[in-house]
Amino acid sequence: MALPAAVASALGALGSVARAVDEFRPRSGQATMAHAVAVAMQTGGTLVVEAGTGVGKTYAYLVPALLSGGRVLLSTATKTLQDQLYWRDIPRLTAALGVPARTAMLKGRSSYLCMQRLGIARHDVRAIHPTAQAQLARIEQWSLSTRTGDLAELPEMDDYSPVIALVTSTRDNCIGSSCPQVQTCHVNQARRDAMAADIVVINHHLFFADLQIRESGVAELLPSAQSVVFDEAHQLNEIGVQFYCRKLSLAQLDRYALDLGKHGHLMVQSCPDWASWVVEVRQRVGRLQELCTGAEGSPYMSWSDTHPADTDEHAWSLALAQLHTALQQCEVLLRSMEELFGALKGLREHTALLMAELDVFSHPLPSGWIRWIETGRYATLVQSPRILANAIPGGIAPVHSERPNAKSWIFTSATLGHDATLTEFLESGGLQHAQVLQVASPFDYAKQAAIFVPPHFPGPSDVQHRRAVANLVVQIATTLGGRTLVLTTTLRAMREIAELLRHHILDSAEVEVLVQGESSKRELTERLRKASPDGHVPGIVLVASVSFWEGVDVPGDALQVVVIDKLPFPPPDSPLVAARSRQIEEDGRKPFQHLYIPHAAVALKQGAGRLIRHEKDRGILVVCDVRLIKMGYGRRLLAALPPMKKIETQEAFMEALEQLTRPSTTGH
Ligand code: SF4
Incomplete structure (x- = not known):
């Protein structure tokens, strides 16, 4: 059977996926995307798919990838999605489809325990902080049983823990073939597994590292593949720019x-x-x-x-x-x-x-x-x-190239732009030749969600603004018993708002305030997800900054309000932003219209995307920035968001909050 037909059958109402995966429901948007991916994989070419939240894009590319019979690289921006694909989605689908695919996951070397450096750290143990000593003891115990050496197996380990640098290697301090541990080295093992697998889950950074090594002509890090799929593709430009910097x-x-x-x-x-x-x-x-x-x-x-x-x-x-x-x-x-x-x-x-x-x-x-x-x-x-395309001649997915990477290239994300053309995304990756598909979210935003911009609020640069945000969050959190995610545009705002919530305003046994950085993102998100709506454990207000604007998936009543402190315009004093602005001016266009607004629209769309994660979710997006309703460009930003109901007054907002506390008629 041709690939598109095989994929349609597998994802249909009576297909192998529906029979094997309990929570699977066929969705028309998913079928549309899966068909386009299957055609691209079969015939070659470049496909860019913006698939709104709830489309089921993961299965829409995994099923064609697994049924294609060719080698596929799946690249993500975050380790969280890498883990989810490798440990959850791929095993489920290989079992459902009955395909004997060899799979592997490869991360950067800083994700793997280095036994050689662990040995050194063990001898220096007295020189480090007692908390770090406890973490080191935990790692030592785990090192005896781990097969992969992937530190993600220790969920309590914060990505920013200083212990990580002590027990992982860098290109500079790895002693390579003279290492006494080389035979059992986790980094080497993961690389060998990746070279031998049919489906390899990597990240964007590794993809660029491989590209660079290949161009030097001396070696390769990843196997050549028939297809490359980039999920979380909206991050490719910034990750690539950082890589080549x-x-x-x-x-x-x-x-x-x-x-x-x-x-x-x-x-x-x-x-x-x-x-x-x-x-x-x-x-x-x-x-x-x-x-x-x-x-x-x-x-x-x-x-x-x-x-x-x-x-x-x-x-x-x-x-x-x-x-x-x-x-x-x-x-x-x-x-x-x-x-x-x-x-x-x-x-x-x-x-x-x-x-x-x-x-x-x-x-x-x-x-x-x-x-x-x-x-x-x-x-x-x-x-x-200035943009990724300037660093890679021919773009990421070259049409005619000596590069033997792949014949089909798929790029996908829930948010790739603020308009129907996705121009900035295509330009940044040199993908102007790509076929573009946009698949709308199946959620009924007009019924499920509302947006509120408090009309009488201090301006975003007013000294009282953060206090006003904190006061509003207190009202929300005490009414709902937590269930709130506060997303700030800066770490400073995050810390100040969290401090106000914790020490001066919110001091209750029913609501607990969690703050980014106090634990890993995975653990904080998990605590928000597991907060009990019936009051057995305290409800949660999670206060976080840029890295939580995406990748936080909390379906159900544990998250009902997302509060955004300010419109997320890019920082004008950043040299990259300034250079991009200059280029736009040289092209005869206006930077505010063609850079600042599109950037804010995409970030706002991502932040808002945390709210509704399931067709039975209900919630309110609160944007504490009056520019959204008072300035002319506010209309453009609002138009980029899903079509939510608008709440105009504080009274209507309080009423809407009250309604969220009542059991949903649709219920989970
Ligand atoms: S080969 Fe390098 S990464 Fe592997 S154990 Fe030795 S020092 Fe660590």
Whole structure:
């Protein structure tokens, strides 16, 4: 049977998926998307699908992928979705479809326990904080039983725990083939499994790493595949831009100079002047630092041409050239002595690496790239593509290419843009040739959801704004007994609002305030999901910032109100935003219309998407920013949101809240 027909049959009312998966219900949007994916996988090409919340897009690409018989790479932006696909959705569907696919999941090396570094950390245990010691003991115990070494198996482990850096490896500190643990190394095992599998779950960062390694022509990290599917594709541009961004930190150069000094006892044998060479490197770094002092209080220095703003062109190129010469002199000598003293090999390699980075900033800026300097005690030189397409000739999914990656490319997400053309998304990935499909959410937003913008609210830059947000959240949370997610645009606002809620306003046994960073995202979301609507355990107000605007899935009554503090415009002082604005101006368009509003619309759509996760959910989106109803552009932003009922007054809002406390007539 042809792939589209096989997929339609599997996802139909009497199909194999319906027979095997209890909660599965056929959905027309899902069938439409699955058909398009199956056609693309069978015939080749590039397909971009924006599939609204509730369409069931995961099955719409997994079923064709599993039935295609070819090798498929599935790439996600987050580890959470990687885990969900690998541990839950793929096993369910392989069983339902009866396909014997070999599957593997590959994450970045910082996700895997490194047994070699665990051994070292064990000996340094007294030097670390008691909480970290307890975490280390837990990791040690788990290391005896884990098969994968994937730290995600420890849900209590916060992604930002300092212990993670102690027990995982980096490219620099992995000792590779000379490692005594190499035979049982979890990173190596995961890579071997990925190379041998039919369905490989990766993340966007790894995809770019593989692309870069392939272009160097020396190796590959991932197997070649017939199809590549990117879920959470809306994050591809920013992840790719970060991946290709080059940085040279003067702090790193200063530390390197100290390292040169530490090896003086070896170097002095053939270079009696070694100490003065080291001083010279430090002086050259210091000279560069002097030139990198931007305007008082500004975190960035712009760099639009051959040299940074406010520096003399000649002085700048001279400082770069002199530093390069000083490094080169050291590199030549280190090279001549590394055979004699093996300990110098790493230092010589580090020197070569720094020279290569310095070269990047000495050459003319490639078209479509920008440079700037992050100022501070030590400056950092930065070079970044303006958008991802500027870093990958031919785009992510080339039509005609030597790149043997794939013949079909699928990009999907619940939110890829604010309009029907998805122009920004296509441009950013170089995907203008793609076929675009938009599948609407099956939810009845007009019945299930409402939006409220408090009309008499302090403006977003008013000093009373955060207090007013906190007061409103108290009203909501005490009426509902928690069930609220507060999404802020900055970490500072998050902390202030959480503090106000906790210490000055909300101090009740019925409602507990959780804040991003106090535990892992997975654990915080789980606690919100499990909060009991019947009052047996305290209800939850979760206060979080940017990373919770997406990827939080809490269906049911545990989450009934999402509060957004301000319209999520991009920060105008960010060098990337400024560069994108300049480009739009050069194209004869207006940055506010073509960058700031689209960006805010997409982010608002993502934040609002946390509210209704099931056809029986009910809820209210509260946006504490009067610009949404008072400014002309507010209409455009509202139009990008699902068609929710509008609540105009505080009284109507309180009434709507009360209604949420009554049992739903549709009920879960
Ligand atoms: S090979 Fe590298 S990552 Fe693997 S155990 Fe050894 S040091 Fe760790």
